[in-house]
Amino acid sequence: MRAIVYRRPGASDVLSLAERDIPEPGPGEVRVRLMRSGVNPTDWRFRSRPLPFDEVTPGQDGAGVIDAVGPQAADFKVGDRVWLILAQHGKPFGTAAEYVVQPISRVVPLPDGASFDIGAAIGVPALTAHRALTVHDRGPARLGPGAMTGLTVLVQGGAGAVGNAAVQLARWSGATVVTTVSSSRKESLAKAAGAHDVINYRQGDVESAVRAAAPDGVDLVVEVAPAQNNALDLAVLKTGGTVAIYAKHGGDEYSVPIFETYFKNLRYQYLVLYSLHAEALACAASDVTAAIATGGFCVGEDSGLPIHHFSLAEASVAQDAVEQGTVGKVLLDIAET
Structure with a gap:
């Protein structure tokens, strides 16, 4: 071969x-x-x-x-x-x-x-997105129609492979989805994926734009660049919210203000598939397969x-x-x- x-x-x-x-x-x-x-x-x-x-x-x-x-x-x-x-x-x-x-x-x-x-x-993108969407304290352990109804998700970098999967799976599961992108081309792609609100972070005040899209704050952030975005995440998260971090674009380290973070009862959940337990992987694979079968997850322009x-x-x-x-x-x- x-x-x-x-x-x-x-x-x-x-x-x-x-x-x-x-x-x-x-x-x-x-x-x-x-x-x-x-x-x-x-x-x-x-x-x-x-x-x-x-x-x-x-x-x-x-x-x-x-x-x-x-x-x-x-x-x-x-x-x-x-x-x-x-x-x-x-x-x-x-x-x-x-x-x-x-x-x-x-x-x-x-x-x-x-x-x-x-x-x-x-594989890697959709299973990573599934894990990120299922670690919120008041969110679902499994995804599917209605599983995330009432939740607002901020997907940082919604035109990437993981970001696209997170937008599609969150939308399929009933969440309100806000996402950030860096260009008009990526804005079009994020809208095609199903995001309710798409924000070009190179234009204007991103925090104000997120708050306009989600006046009560967001429940969960799917985060690709914590070193760049942590201040924004803290500003727009609801009390009891979660930051699910799956990559380190834009820097290897960042600072977390302790008082602001614990006063809002926030959770930081780091994730990587390679050390994830087998049950979580199996559940993610099952849910992603169901999304494909029902038209909730597609690929292409x-x-x-x-x-x-x-x-x-x-x-x-x-x-x-x-x-x-x-x-x-x-x-x-x-x-x-």
């Missing part, structure tokens, strides 16, 4: 296209013939660090068709269309290949009619998440595109669908 591999850390030129043996599934595993592989920021970040294995095939997200089933994997059968969760986490071989073997805990049925594009696009296709051989170009901040979702086309 064809696979992208690298054997040392470095820039994208360490990636190469190679021929490798097709893997065989063991107990509790299935083999997936991949159609699409999703490219995430973690791919280039992991690539720049010391390797935990002699050789790595990148790719946490992907979608395809099961073509072999190992013992003790009776929940799946050959021909099932599936999407994958954290396929490369703790393993040397991910989804930037024609085939991948995965434990059934990381394999999720893809709803009928859903494209392999959406299957490869949802009309849903605020443009898709950018690259061939498997262009994996280095695709990773560079993500590192350079391409707006939308970058996918590797592994096979014809």
Whole structure:
């Protein structure tokens, strides 16, 4: 099979296209013939660090068709269309290949009619967004129609992959959604995703704009840049609100005023999928799948998440595109669908 591999850390030129043996599934595993592989920021970040294995095939997200089933994997059968969760986490071989073997805990049925594009696009971004939306003290543990009715969510950076997923999933679950963006192009995308109010933070007083959109304050902030946004978050959060932090864009550190924070009974919830417990991951995968099946989560320009296709051989170009901040979702086309 064809696979992208690298054997040392470095820039994208360490990636190469190679021929490798097709893997065989063991107990509790299935083999997936991949159609699409999703490219995430973690791919280039992991690539720049010391390797935990002699050789790595990148790719946490992907979608395809099961073509072999190992013992003790009776929940799946050959021909099932599936999407994958954290396929490369703790393993040397991910989804930037024609085939991948995965434990059934990381394999999720893809709803009928859903494209392999959406299957490869949802993993890391949508599961991260789900976690961010379900950590509020007075919010739901699961998402679905009506689950967030009465709550107001501020999504910082609503045109990014996680931001787009947070906007779509919060809107699907009944929340009022306010989001910030940095350009008119991103404003259009955030509106397409379903945000009720979109604020260009490069224009005017952002705090006043958020307060105009949410006069009573916001219950939950989905935060991509806490070092830049913490003062704003504190100003617009209701008493008992939560800041769910999933990235550190714009700086590695920030200060928290203790009195203001504890007087409002605020919660800061940090989150990363790679150390998240299995039950939370399974619940997130189930809810995201339900959103796809019912039209609550879509991809493409009309849903605020443009898709950018690259061939498997262009994996280095695709990773560079993500590192350079391409707006939308970058996918590797592994096979014809």
